[in-house]
Amino acid sequence: MLNTLSGRFLILTIGFVMLAEVLIFVPSVARFREDYLSSRLERAQIASLALLAGETISPELEQELLRNAEVYNVVLVRDQTRQLALSSTIPAPISDTYDLRDPGGLELITDAMQALFSGGDRVIRVIGAPVREGGELIEVTMAAEPLHAAMIDYGIRILILSALISIVTALLLFAAVRRFLVKPIRGVVGAMQSYAAAPEDARRIIQPTAGVDELRRAEIALQSMQTQLTSALRQKERLAQLGGAVAKISHDLRNVLTTAQLFADRMEGSSDPTVSRLAPKLISSISRAISICESTLAFGKAEEPPPQLTRVMLADLVSDVLDGERLATGDAEISFAEDVPAGMSLRADPEQLYRVLGNLVRNARQAMVSQGRPGEIAISADETEADWTIRVTDTGPGLPEKARAHLFQPFQSASKRGTGLGLTIAQDLVRGHGGDLRLLDTGPEGTAFEIRLPKTVIRLDAAE
Structure with missing residues (x-):
């Protein structure tokens, strides 16, 4: 299977499609991470609306809002004033800070790859712009583990989808290649094998039928080569057996003329009406002798008709x-x-x-x-x-x-x-x-x- 043209094409197609999917996977993961962090900023802003309205909340409610937002602290900057809207104990020092206000594409990809391969046992700070003009800036601290787990899950799903797309695409291309390329090539190979079995049989010379221009040109070239080879084989055989060929023709000519002589002898010694019956046979035998003589001329050209x-x-x-x-x-x-x-x-x-x-x-x-x-x-x-x-x-x-x-x-x-x-x-x-x-x-x-x-x-x- 792997040594066939279609099998290797299948493997190459799967490989190239997977490579394309990997090139798409990296920016996809970066976009997923950006959306994930943006959604946490939006949840944190919603959780802090109660304080922005001047309401006093209990510590229990504050912790519940932080858990729902999946953050530790929420800081808002409004009217050039920095406010700690919601807070809780941070379990570890902040290891990295990410600014989502105006990131570049390369920065997003770099940060995503770092987050994916650095593990989740960290605390990170995320800075962004509040939605609906809710202030100049919003800042949250959060655990990196949920982000890391979500990115891993997303990556696995993307890879599985990519693999399915690669396999389906490769199978479709595999079927198309077998139908439009491999089968015509097998036809040419079959024609070559059939011709090799009996090169002296001119009926086995290939007749071009392929619809693909390149294959049709190959069939035409093969047809020309087979025609020339058949002619060359015949010529070589005739030249190698020239003496035998002359003897063959003499053999048949002698037999046909002997039959004609027998008819003639019978007609010469008989006066009965059988002469009229034997005359056509004599003419037929002489005609065959003439036909063999004509074949001798064609044989001398090394081209037996x-x-x-x-x-x-x-x-x-x-x-x-x-x-x-x-x-x-x-x-x-x-x-x-x-x-x-x-x-x-x-x-x-x-x-x-x-x-x-x-x-x-x-x-x-x-x-x-x-x-x-x-x-x-x-x-x-x-x-x-x-x-x-x-x-x-x-x-x-x-x-x-x-x-x-x-x-x-x-x-x-x-x-x-x-x-x-x-x-x-x-x-x-x-x-x-x-x-x-x-x-x-x-x-x-x-x-x-x-x-x-x-x-x-x-x-x-x-x-x-």
Whole structure:
């Protein structure tokens, strides 16, 4: 708590408010002391009115008047004559004399601090001007103990009130700082942590939303830095793996053109009407080859374009993938199955998703053909409120231990014919969608991969 920005601000606010209250406390105590002594002078003047009227009072009444006024003696100066109006025995010598007729502010504060810290076991003389023109001067002697006790009580009440004001003020400021400063800062920190978790995901770059100018400038600067860093990371990765990148593109280009060649061979040797049915597939395969060539140009600039997200009917795309693989199966006893809801559509780049599924299905087919065993390759899909899930399963021999240890690393193929790039490419493309490709299970009974694509775009709300 104390190590947080809001916690330290709370402590500082309480301290500064208390300091302000202390600066107010000193003159307040001085004013209280002046009012207290002035009220004793006024009581003493009222108590002496009986003598001023020429009345004779008994000693008992005189002592009662002095007790009510809380003084020992009362002296009035009227018409240049000094009169001892009321008197009693003074228990101790007079230690200090205070003149309240025209005191200065500094004098009042000094006298108040002296009275507060000198104790109350003293007798003091107080001089003042009578009220309502009751004479030129009034003078009383009194014990300092009641004044000292009253000042202590007043000081305690002022300090308690000051503490309450400080705490309430600090809590209000604390809440305001957390709402308008700390939470936006936490939003920026959350954006930085989210970006650090996956700097290659451009969706995690912060979008400035702060209402405070300074924080908004910080968010804009962070956005610029993250954009440049993401670009630099991509460029560094491309430069470091330039050879691997060329091999990846050649791998996909070879596979797509191989499929096109199979379609062309079938059309060349056939005179039946299936030519009209296969022609669109040939055109589609050649178009994909052209798309990969265009991607090669962008890759050469160290800037692989992000996926162009559109709504894709998954059943149609899966059907295209499996149709191409059926032709490549030849005489092998391999069947293909699909379990995709007819109306299911997802948000993805159709060309990149085709490459992902094509790589997974092709790897499974090649593994089963190399073992000379029959089996089945299936693609299924479902969705939740959070994401779409696609599973590619086969009944092949499973992945060897060495392949599992380096599953998504380039040039780590499980077969002698492969280049070891299919899974690497697939994982890169899925990550570009903000999704995840993982191995669910593998063994003698077969292998299962799962693709998860998020439905929502990451959104960092700094205000919350």
